[in-house]
Amino acid sequence: MVKVVEEHPECAEIRIKVAGVGNAGGKIISRIRSRIQGLDTVLFNTDALGLRDCDADVKVLIGEKTCRGQGTGLDPEKGKIAASEDESRIQEELRGARMVMLIAGLGGGTGTGSSPVIAKAAKELGAIVIAFVATPFKLEGGERIERAQAGLERIGHAVDTYIHLPNEKLHSLPDESLTLGQAFEKIDDIIARTILSISHLVTRKQSAPAMSLDVDFSTIASMVQGSGRGIVGLGQGKGPDRMETAVRAAIEHPLIERSDIMEARSILISISGGADIKLKEVTAAMDIIQTRIPCESKSLCVMHDKNLNDEVQITILATGIGKTKVEVKGKPAPAAGGGELPLTRDVDARPNYELPPALRSRG
Ligand SMILES: Nc1nc2c(ncn2[C@@H]2O[C@H](COP(=O)(O)OP(=O)(O)OP(=O)(O)O)[C@@H](O)[C@H]2O)c(=O)[nH]1
Ligand SMILES: [Mg+2]
Known part of the structure; x- marks a missing residue:
């Protein structure tokens, strides 16, 4: 048992x-x-x-x-x-x-x-x-x-x-x-x-995510270990098209280069909003991301934030910019349960396992 x-x-x-x-x-x-x-x-x-x-x-x-x-x-x-x-x-x-x-x-x-x-x-x-x-x-x-x-x-x-x-x-x-x-x-x-975004997911200090599709410390660790350059896009939206507005704002954030985000090997999408976030909205957001950022490995997490009324916020962390094979340097952090994380990983070979079928890459 x-x-x-x-x-x-x-x-x-x-x-x-x-x-x-x-x-x-x-x-x-x-x-x-x-x-x-x-x-x-x-x-x-x-x-x-x-x-x-x-x-x-x-x-x-x-x-x-x-x-x-x-x-x-x-x-x-x-x-x-x-x-x-x-x-x-x-x-x-x-x-x-x-x-x-x-x-x-x-x-x-x-x-x-x-x-x-x-x-x-x-x-x-x-x-x-x-x-x-x-x-x-x-x-x-x-x-x-x-x-x-x-x-x-x-x-x-x-x-x-x-x-x-x-x-x-x-x-x-x-x-x-x-x-x-x-x-x-x-x-x-x-x-x-x-x-x-990272701390909510890995420390669960505030609360468990409303929807975290297998995103845990190991997911974040493998995304960032030895990954070199990362970038972050932020967006927010209100009203009927709030999710679309937020996701487009995050991808087109003025402080990032669009060509850079296209080179990401992994991305973490963190969505925060009230308890009224609809599955349809999340799916629409993921669809936009899927067409705009062609990377294999996408992780999604949806958090409820009682301070956000009718508003949604999206944070996209993209890692491994310009990397093909990720070499993990130095001593790896011990994985939970005492195991060790692999020293190298082929990002391209990673399955898209973080997403449920409806949200997986198409084509
Ligand atoms: N984004 C941001 N950049 C800042 C801020 N304050 C300073 N900087 C930038 O940080 C650079 C480094 O400055 P400091 O952090 O003061 O330098 P320091 O590391 O304390 O170094 P020393 O004082 O020379 O020992 C500056 O040239 C600014 O461009 C801030 O509040 N926000
Ligand atoms: Mg100083």
């Missing part, structure tokens, strides 16, 4: 920690903290004043010997040394997390230099690491942009999946009256909603 017991390892809490690095990482976490309640937040910075002005569960001043609490002076090498100096402290704060979400702005010294070291420290602990990295506006100058570009490459090698959020793209938002703060909120929104 199969006994489902509360204390089965599968029911044990899967912890996600959200780590902000440098000033931008700290500011973003401070702003989204109320939205990601229940997840542990930790900040790492070389700048004591920057830490003082931000909110998180834990704040860690790194590299005191190298930076004396005054920042790196735009030197990524110092950021790297600072994080290496305090690697054991960093690991102490990240221990126990099955997934670490890193947030940083690139182009300065701390976010750029410390993030790859922090990512490596998290991976050594067996965590899956997803990074959200913002890069500078053109107006911030060529040197910053070059530093950010070099940092992006290093982070790309150190994490499982990275989501690049170019600040410069905020210029392409249709609303020209946006203040800088409001523009930054658009990026905060992408980060918060992606973290929430």
Whole structure:
């Protein structure tokens, strides 16, 4: 007889920690903290004043010997040394997390230099690491942009999946009256909603999804492990065509390139709305996605959110952009029940098992 017991390892809490690095990482976490309640937040910075002005569960001043609490002076090498100096402290704060979400702005010294070291420290602990990295506006100058570009490459090698959020793209938002703060909120929104979609699914902290078609920690793990570049599209809709509006807005999100999403190897579609979401609407949304994003592996999750009246929100996380075969680097996170996840997987060979027949790819 199969006994489902509360204390089965599968029911044990899967912890996600959200780590902000440098000033931008700290500011973003401070702003989204109320939205990601229940997840542990930790900040790492070389700048004591920057830490003082931000909110998180834990704040860690790194590299005191190298930076004396005054920042790196735009030197990524110092950021790297600072994080290496305090690697054991960093690991102490990240221990126990099955997934670490890193947030940083690139182009300065701390976010750029410390993030790859922090990512490596998290991976050594067996965590899956997803990074959200913002890069500078053109107006911030060529040197910053070059530093950010070099940092992006290093982070790309150190994490499982990275989501690049170019600040410069905020210029392409249709609303020209946006203040800088409001523009930054658009990026905060992408980060918060992606973290929430993943955490709802894997930690089940808030509630079980209304419809999650076999999407669990292993599904998310295989989507993001060693997947390189990822992108996120957000959309929302109200009224009779709300789902269609939301899904089109997510795919055509101004902060992403359409050609990029076409290259995705896996996508996670997360739909939130009131209890009135209809199966027909979900099917219509999946049909649009099916024709617009021709990737093999699609996972869907529908969440009920009592705060959404008549409105639906869609978050699409696309991973493995431009990848054919995914190589999983570093130590894999232990799978629930003690098993290990495979070290390599052929994405193309994966079955479309997450979807019920009605929603599977046609043709
Ligand atoms: N999206 C977003 N980007 C930001 C924000 N604040 C700063 N940035 C970007 O992040 C880049 C890095 O800046 P900081 O985070 O201040 O730099 P740091 O990592 O603290 O590095 P140092 O101070 O040089 O040690 C900047 O060039 C900005 O483009 C923010 O609130 N949101
Ligand atoms: Mg700083």
